Amino acid sequence: MSTARAGPSPADVEVLRHLDPGNAESWAPVRTGRIAGWTFRLAPPFAGQRPFIFFAFRCPSDGNGFRIAVLEPDMDAEYGHARHMIRAYIGGRPIPVICGPGGRPASDLAEVRTHAAKWMAYTSAWLSGRSPGFSL
Amino acid sequence: MTAKLARQVEADPAIAPLRVTDGLVEAVLGRLAAVPPERGGALLATGGLVHLLLEDSSARYSQSTWDISHALSATVGEIEAAGHGTLAGTVHTHPAGIPDPSGTDIATTGEALRFNPHLGGLVIAVVTEGVPREHDLPVGPAHRMSLHLLHRGPDGQTSLARVRGAVVPLAADLAAAGITIVSATSITSWRRAGRGGRARPRLALPTVVALDYCPRLAVRVPSPRPAALFIHPAYPQTGPIAVTGRQQPDTLPALQPLPSPWDPVAPSRPQLAALARAAAGRRIPGSTRRAWPLAGALAGRRVLVAGAGSVGSRIAEDLVRSGVGAFTVVDQDLVAAPNLSRTVYGAADIGVPKPDALARRLRAIDPAVTVDRHATPLGLTDLSQALAGVCLVVAATDDLREQALLAHHAYAAGIPLVACALYKKAAAGEVVLSVPAAKTACWWCAVGAGTPSESYRPDRDYGLGGRLAGESALGPSIHLVACVAASAALGLLAGPASHAGRPLRRLLGQRRTLGVIATGPGWDFFKTVFAGMDHQHAPQSVWVRVEPSGDCPVCGAHPVPPFDAQAGSDIAHVIDQFRRGISASAPSDPETEVRFP
Numbered sequence: 259m260s261t262a263r264a265g266p267s268p269a270d271v272e273v274l275r276h277l278d279p280g281n282a283e284s285w286a287p288v289r290t291g292r293i294a295g296w297t298f299r300l301a302p303p304f305a306g307q308r309p310f311i312f313f314a315f316r317c318p319s320d321g322n323g324f325r326i327a328v329l330e331p332d333m334d335a336e337y338g339h340a341r342h343m344i345r346a347y348i349g350g351r352p353i354p355v356i357c358g359p360g361g362r363p364a365s366d367l368a369e370v371r372t373h374a375a376k377w378m379a380y381t382s383a384w385l386s387g388r389s390p391g392f393s394l
Numbered sequence: 395m396t397a398k399l400a401r402q403v404e405a406d407p408a409i410a411p412l413r414v415t416d417g418l419v420e421a422v423l424g425r426l427a428a429v430p431p432e433r434g435g436a437l438l439a440t441g442g443l444v445h446l447l448l449e450d451s452s453a454r455y456s457q458s459t460w461d462i463s464h465a466l467s468a469t470v471g472e473i474e475a476a477g478h479g480t481l482a483g484t485v486h487t488h489p490a491g492i493p494d495p496s497g498t499d500i501a502t503t504g505e506a507l508r509f510n511p512h513l514g515g516l517v518i519a520v521v522t523e524g525v526p527r528e529h530d531l532p533v534g535p536a537h538r539m540s541l542h543l544l545h546r547g548p549d550g551q552t553s554l555a556r557v558r559g560a561v562v563p564l565a566a567d568l569a570a571a572g573i574t575i576v577s578a579t580s581i582t583s584w585r586r587a588g589r590g591g592r593a594r595p596r597l598a599l600p601t602v603v604a605l606d607y608c609p610r611l612a613v614r615v616p617s618p619r620p621a622a623l624f625i626h627p628a629y630p631q632t633g634p635i636a637v638t639g640r641q642q643p644d645t646l647p648a649l650q651p652l653p654s655p656w657d658p659v660a661p662s663r664p665q666l667a668a669l670a671r672a673a674a675g676r677r678i679p680g681s682t683r684r685a686w687p688l689a690g691a692l693a694g695r696r697v698l699v700a701g702a703g704s705v706g707s708r709i710a711e712d713l714v715r716s717g718v719g720a721f722t723v724v725d726q727d728l729v730a731a732p733n734l735s736r737t738v739y740g741a742a743d744i745g746v747p748k749p750d751a752l753a754r755r756l757r758a759i760d761p762a763v764t765v766d767r768h769a770t771p772l773g774l775t776d777l778s779q780a781l782a783g784v785c786l787v788v789a790a791t792d793d794l795r796e797q798a799l800l801a802h803h804a805y806a807a808g809i810p811l812v813a814c815a816l817y818k819k820a821a822a823g824e825v826v827l828s829v830p831a832a833k834t835a836c837w838w839c840a841v842g843a844g845t846p847s848e849s850y851r852p853d854r855d856y857g858l859g860g861r862l863a864g865e866s867a868l869g870p871s872i873h874l875v876a877c878v879a880a881s882a883a884l885g886l887l888a889g890p891a892s893h894a895g896r897p898l899r900r901l902l903g904q905r906r907t908l909g910v911i912a913t914g915p916g917w918d919f920f921k922t923v924f925a926g927m928d929h930q931h932a933p934q935s936v937w938v939r940v941e942p943s944g945d946c947p948v949c950g951a952h953p954v955p956p957f958d959a960q961a962g963s964d965i966a967h968v969i970d971q972f973r974r975g976i977s978a979s980a981p982s983d984p985e986t987e988v989r990f991p
Contacts, residue, residue, distance in 0.1 A: 292964050321947070
C-alpha cells in the first residue's frame with residue numbers, strides 16, 4: 259500500500275489510466291504545502307442529485323493510505339451515523355472522512371473509488387428517501 | 395513566679411490531654427531545663443497543639459523566682475499578630491522537689507486570664523528534675539513536666555486542674571522527611587529578627603493558616619517551587635495536606651492542594667515523608683527514601699501513556715512501582731463501572747477522567763511522581779508538545795487510527811514505543827516494540843492495516859457484545875499481555891545492560907518486534923506452532939520477525955513527517971474552497987505536481 263511519495267505520483271496516474279481512461283470522473287491533482295491528493299466526482303445513481311465530489315489525500319501516519327473527504331454534498335454532520343465515515347485527525351483538526359472496514363484507509367486510487375462509490379450509493383439512496391438495500 | 399506553694403493536684407480525666415509537639419519538649423529541655431532554675435517562657439499553640447516556646451530572655455530570674463518581663467506579653471502579641479500561634483500558657487522551671495505550680499503561679503496566670511477574656515484557660519507547665527509521675531511528660535533523661543490548666547468555669551470563676559500530656563511526634567516525623575520545624579524562639583531573637591525593616595532576616599517560624607475554619611500549621615517544604623504541608627492539630631490521627639504552587643512575580647505564590655491520602659492507623663512517618671515529596675515534586679535530600687527494587691534509577695524518566703484503560707493503567711502502575719518518576723497520560727474517557735473488572739481503578743474513581751484517576755493511583759504509590767494529564771482525544775492533543783522530554787511511549791489505545799498517529803509521531807521523534815493491544819475476548823494479544831535507534835520496523839509495518847494482526851482485533855470492548863464484566867478471567871488475561879508489555883517497557887527504559895533490558899537484546903537484534911501472546915491454550919495458529927507439545931499450556935508467546943518496509947513513510951528509506959497543524963489547516967482550506975465554489979488556490983510545486991491525463 260505504501261509509497262514513499264506522499265502526493266499525486268506517476269503510479270497514481272497509471273492506476274487512473276486504467277480506472278478512468280477518459281477521465282469522466284474529472285480526476286484532478288491537488289497539492290498544497292503539506293497535502294497532496296486528488297479530487298474527483300461521481301454521478302449519483304438517483305436522478306435529481308448533484309454530483310458527489312471527493313478529495314482523496316495520502317496520510318503518512320496511516321501507512322500513506324488515502325483518506326477521502328467528501329466535498330459535496332456536505333455531510334460532515336452525519337459522520338457519526340455510519341461506520342464508513344469516521345473522524346480523522348489531521349494535524350490536530352478533526353476531518354470527517356470515508357473509510358474502509360474498521361476505519362481502514364484506501365490503499366490506492368482504485369480502492370478510493372470503491373469506498374467513495376459505495377458510500378455515494380448508500381447516501382444517494384438515503385437522500386432520495388429510498389432504502390439503500392445494503393448496509394454500510 | 396515564685397515556687398513556694400507547691401500543691402499536689404489530681405489530673406482531671408474529663409479534660410482532654412494537652413498535646414505538645416516533641417519539638418517543643420526538646421526546646422524546653424534545651425532552653426529551660428539545661429540551665430539552673432528558674433527559667434521560663436510562653437507557650438503558643440495552634441488549635442490545641444502546643445508547638446512553640448517563646449523564651450522570656452528579658453525576665454529577671456533567681457533560684458526560686460521568675461519575674462515575667464513586660465516584653466513577654468508584648469512579644470506574644472506580636473507573634474500572634476504575625477500568625478505563628480496563639481497564647482496557650484506558660485512553662486517554667488522549678489527547683490527540684492516542687493513539681494507543681496505555686497500560688498503565685500496560679501495568681502499570676504489568673505491575672506492573665508482576666509486581661510484576656512477571650513481565653514477559656516491557660517496552661518501552667520512546670521519543669522523540675524525528677525522521675526515523671528503519672529501524667530507528667532518526661533523532658534530529657536532527668537526532668538519531668540507537669541501540666542495544669544487554669545480554666546474559666548461557667549460562673550466565671552477560675553479553677554485549676556492537672557491535665558495529662560501527650561507528645562506528638564511532629565518534629566521527628568518532619569525531620570525524617572528532611573524538614574526542620576522551629577519550635578522555639580526568644581524575645582531577643584524575635585526582636586533581633588525584627589530590626590532592619592523589610593530586609594530583616596525572618597525567623598522561619600511555622601505559620602498558622604485557616605482551612606475550612608480549622609487552623610493548621612503551615613510548614614515549608616524545601617523545594618525549588620513553593621511547597622508546604624498544612625499540619626492538622628490532631629496530627630497524626632488526621633493527616634496533613636500537601637500543597638504546592640507556582641511562584642508569581644511580585645505576588646504571593648498561588649497554592650493548590652494535592653491529593654493527600656492518609657491512613658490514621660498506619661505509621662505516620664513514611665506517610666508524612668511521602669506527602670512532603672508530593673509537595674516538593676521530587677525527593678528531598680535526607681528524607682526517608684523509598685526502595686527502587688528492580689529497574690534502577692528511573693526517577694528522571696518520563697513515559698507517555700496513551701490510553702489509560704485496562705492495558706495502559708496496568709503498565710503505568712508497573713512502571714511507577716519500578717521507579718519511573720514522570721508520566722504524561724492521554725485519555726479522553728471517564729472511568730466507568732466495567733473498568734473496575736480489569737483496571738487499577740477503584741469504585742471512588744467512577745465518573746472521574748481516566749488521566750485524573752490514574753494520576754491519583756500513581757501518586758498513592760509514589761507521591762513524588764509527576765503526572766501531566768490530557769483528557770482530550772489523542773488526535774486533538776498537541777503530540778509534538780506532549781512528546782517533549784518523553785523517554786518512552788506506551789501506546790495502549792483501542793483505536794487503531796490513534797495508535798498509528800501516535801506511533802508515527804514517536805518514531806519521527808526518535809522515541810521508542812511499546813504498543814499493546816488485546817484480541818477478541820482477550821484470548822490473545824500483541825506487543826509491538828518500535829525502537830528508532832535500533833532501526834526496527836515501525837508500528838504500522840508490524841500491525842497496521844492489511845497485516846494479519848488486524849483481523850484478530852475486536853471492534854470494541856474486547857468483542858464481548860457490550861457485556862460489562864466479560865469472562866471471569868478477562869482481567870487476568872488482559873494483565874498477562876499487559877505485563878509482557880510492561881516488562882519490555884522497563885527493559886527499554888533501563889537499557890540493554892539491565893536485568894530487564896537483557897532479554898530484549900536478542901529480540902531487537904533479530905527484528906522480532908511483534909510478540910503475540912496467547913492467554914489460553916490452543917489459540918488460533920498456536921495449535922500448529924505448539925502441536926504435539928503437551929507440556930505447553932498458557933500463556934504462550936511467539937515473537938515474529940518484522941522488517942521495515944522500504945517504502946514505509948514512517949520507517950522506510952524516505953520517511954515523511956506526520957501531519958502538523960499546517961497540514962490540518964491545508965485540508966480545511968481545500969475543503970472550504972471547494973465548498974465555496976472556488977478551486978484550491980494553494981501554491982503548487984511544479985516539480986512534483988502531476989497533470990492528468
